[in-house]
Amino acid sequence: MRDVYSLVLRMKRGDDRAFEVIVKRFAPVLKANSSRRGYFEEDCYQECLIKLYKGLKRYEKIN
Template sequence: MSLKKLYLDSLCGDRGALEILIMRFHPLLVKVSFRYGYFDEDCYQECVIAMIKSIKKFSIR
């Protein structure tokens, strides 16, 4: 499934599409969440929350 389709479905409230979208970006979220040589779970959760909020603000041209 394409990112555009996942984005549009999650924007319409499809929780399954949102979960797949988050899992597609999981490696990047984990990479950002490593602080001082260890995994920071709170940072990971904040990244996921920021991603969910940004879906509502993002627009495709």
């Protein structure tokens, strides 16, 4: 998970490549959430990506 955390930090600093890596790593989960009705819904997938991006931008580690 440290790997993901470093990617999130890079993304928050403006590294678009880091977000691409995160998306590729979690693609199976994103695609599964976009295929709930038995077929792939592109609009749903796009919404998932937007929510992921916005959520990661707001993310702050709590110790």
